[in-house]
Amino acid sequence: MLKMMTFQGLPGAGALDFLGSPLKFRSASEAESEASMSEASSEDLVPPPEAPERDEAETSKKKSKGLATMFGLFTKGKKKKGAAASVEPACKPDATPGPAGPLPTVEELKAALERGQLEAAAPLMRLERELRAAAAAGGAAEAELVRRQSKVEALFALLRDQVLGPLRRPLDAEPGRLRRALAVLAEQEREDRRAAAEPGPPALAPTRPRRWLQLWRRDVARAAEERLGRPPAAAPGLSEAERAFLAMGRTMREDLQAVAQRLKPLFPAEFRVVATYAEAYHAHFAAQVAAMAQFELCPRDTYMLLLWVQSLYPNDIINSSSLAGELQGLNLGSLLPPKQIRLLEATFLSNEVTSVKELMTRALDLESQRWAQDVAPQRLNGHCHSELAIDIIQIISQGEAKAESITLDLGKQIKSMLLAELAAFLRSYQRAFDDFLERCKQLRNYRANVMANINNCLTFRISIEKWQAPQDPLRPLNELKSHGFDTLLQGLFSDLKPLFKRLTQTRWAAAAQTLEEVVSVVEARLPEFSELRECFQEELMELVHVHLVKEYIVRLSKRRLVLRTAEQQQQLAGQVLANANLIQRFCTQHGSPATWLQPALSTLAEIIRLQDPSAIKIEVATYATLYPDFSKDHLSAILAIKGNLSSSEVKAIRSILDIHTGVYESPKSLFSLIKVG
Incomplete structure (x- = not known):
């Protein structure tokens, strides 16, 4: 760059x-x-006349001093000692x-x-x-x-x-x-x-x-033409055009500073000495810019030309601190007409967007190769780390900064264009990651690379929010993160499945013991996720929390347990409440932020305990406001436990879900994950 x-x-x-x-x-x-x-x-x-004129030619002339001595005080901004005496x-x-x-x-x-x-x-x-x-x-x-x-x-x-x-x-x-x-x-x-x-x-x-x-x-x-037309000095890393414009810009600023400081005090005001030199230098500079703009420029020279026309020339020369007061009111104008500037800006935007797109594609290709080659990700502060997100953000930021260096308006224009390219890149990133999840399960660094890519989501999200981008770019990131979590938790959830089956096989006789085993298995597996960043460890723990509550409700909804007496129902309600407290306490202690799950099991326990249909209706109505995806089928599966309810009572209780309360609806899903029937 x-x-x-x-x-x-x-x-x-x-x-x-x-x-x-x-x-x-x-x-x-x-x-x-x-x-x-x-x-x-x-x-x-x-x-x-009798008295001849004095011959001034016989008086001694001062010897010419070297350029460095003569102009040192102007180029360095300092006044030479005794110089005031020579300014009349x-x-x-x-x-x-x-x-x-x-x-x-x-x-x-x-x-x-x-x-x-x-x-x-x-x-x-x-x-x-x-x-x-x-x-x-x-x-x-x-x-x-x-x-x-x-x-x-x-x-x-x-x-x-x-x-x-x-x-x-x-x-x-x-x-x-x-x-x-x-x-x-x-x-x-x-x-x-x-x-x-x-x-x-x-x-x-x-x-x-x-x-x-x-x-x-x-x-x-x-003189302006001769000064600005001098061949520039060598400057490694710069193109010929860049060297020429840098030399002209420096020469013009230093020359006009010398004119303002040394010549203006000597010249009559009506000669407008500063304006005369400024207009001459401006005319030649503009001619050079116009000549260059006629050629088919490479992207680098297009940027350089716009930078000079729109930023460096007006800001660092015409409006520089040493010249702004002198040149104020001259109305020198732009180095190029507005129409030509707009054409150059359109070319610059197209060039820069293409360059950013190519750089991001190249970065993703290199990252995908590392995954496929089973290269272990870096570790940063104990977490799996990938440079991909940092590279992409820098590419976007540099493209925006480059446009802003020309004008702030051009920076705004390119920002929306680059964010659109970022959204397209993130979709490509998600597809590449999904392909890796499917094809590379047997690699040794598979899980570490999964965690590194999940960790990338935070870096991307912070930058997207800072840029105040639309939410669309976040959708592929959420999908990528979700697929990564599913992959990481797949083994744990498989290990828990036979434990939850015991709840129905033993007709809930040993539910407390079974839940304790479930908690022990989860606790033993949590260190496997320690290389996720803390915020993602919390999100993963919330997914575990949801899974435990969901599986518990699934077992309650199997319609294999029918209790016909109030005492039996109260006993089961107590077990469900105790299990609910165990799950909530364990998950919260290990970082789950899912406070919204707290009433999920405890309210079901209350529905099982209550005997008055009216009271049950109130609990069901409240429950439906907390979990809008709680359906009549889910309610029927829970009410099937209460063997002492008549069909008319069950129908009346179910009808409460026909009423749309319009109250708070949770953005979280619980019962949509549970299939009954």
Whole structure:
């Protein structure tokens, strides 16, 4: 069975290294800027200001740290000492560029941008605005305006790459530089909106909106694709698909945690940096899932895909404790559409039910082979023990747990299906056990295996009741137990048969002595059943109790004893009552719970003793409420003992059984086991 997949100790991707390492792809804008800048010159710009810009490129840059050092505090959930100093508040954009002295030359702006001096953005925007103003005022040659515009656009292309470059490796960038790049990007977005509201002069080609923010989002999408597309690390015991999804899941969660903890404090709120990364990662993850769902999946991969779509992705990533607050309200949606999920769920349910059925059949086949091969059952706490019930319950429970790991609703659906399969299995189990009872009587471990299977019934019954299953699954178990008890008691009841015959052969002259012998035989045989579990020893003792009472009544009903005087009837009633007390006391002391049998013989003794027909009617009516299967034939056999009753009196007493009292009816059977006539 596939174990539950978690993110603990997952193989695969490390921390968010794409944020600190150059990406493999090269932006088209970089090539464009290199080509166009070769045309730039200083002849169209005013002389440079007296105080040149400070060369930030000459300042020392921090050496790139290893990935483990850089991201350790995110993957472990701890804050590195001193890390707070490197996190600066969200950047404030530079003020709108205005007239602040003469503009630098094209060469100076180009050199400044190539050195990474993002302060050149402000004069460059002034240059762009002055160009637009000149074109709007008229007077300048159109060719000259176009030439100047091409040089301005070449500088903007270089600026764009200097701005977007740090954003492709944000955790590797010095926080101050990253903040300046974000400020320039924010200002460019505002300028795009202003330009959209103010149509440019017709003499110039439209260059805005430049949509640098959109380019940044495209780079994030490419980074997500590259990160989630990395080959997963080796993981023994997992399929290729499982390894791939585990690696993607871990990478996505760790990367988004790093974005939320490190980048969110630096990015302007309107950039929605966490949402941008989350949406990009979600889109690629969903594409991978959709691609996999198109294939004909094996049962294991069907389960894995559903587990990710319905449980691991929404619960362990999107709603994980570290990300739930950040991703709340994004409405990323499911990795698959509902219709496709339903199809996968139907396939999963079919696969799992088939698997459970095969596993249960295999377990029963192995158990049946052990019976036939006369393999002795295990002993557990002094009782005969079989692992079959435990194996079957585990198979059912694991199937239900597997479905519940996807969704609780799927667990409910499969539960009813698995209980139906369990009921079918128990019927097969009963048939296999009956076949064993019939064919293997001569084996040495026959009785021990019978007791082991009876003991199984308790384990099954506890689980079925816990699952709140319908009562149908219990019916085969009750049959199995009943047939097992019959087999175990067969020898004992055969030994008791000649003893009970003495009661009629001696005309009840030595009834007390005979009953004492019966009790002695039963007591001597009880250790044979000690390897049954205690509850089944009690049930078996109840069956013995029923048998003793039944056989005693059978002997009373043989119509061979007719007593015509009240004294004789009272003497017999006393013997019956004494024997009843002996049977009740002995069986109760040895665990019989059959309190319902207590009045069975004592009331018959009272009917034999009474002489008034009306009093006899009352006793018979009471007796019929306790034993609804007590019939007129049974009553006639008892009344035949009373030789001083007239036929009319007997008829009147019998008529009392025609009245249905509607009072309590016992679920136990006694007189239905007794045939008279």
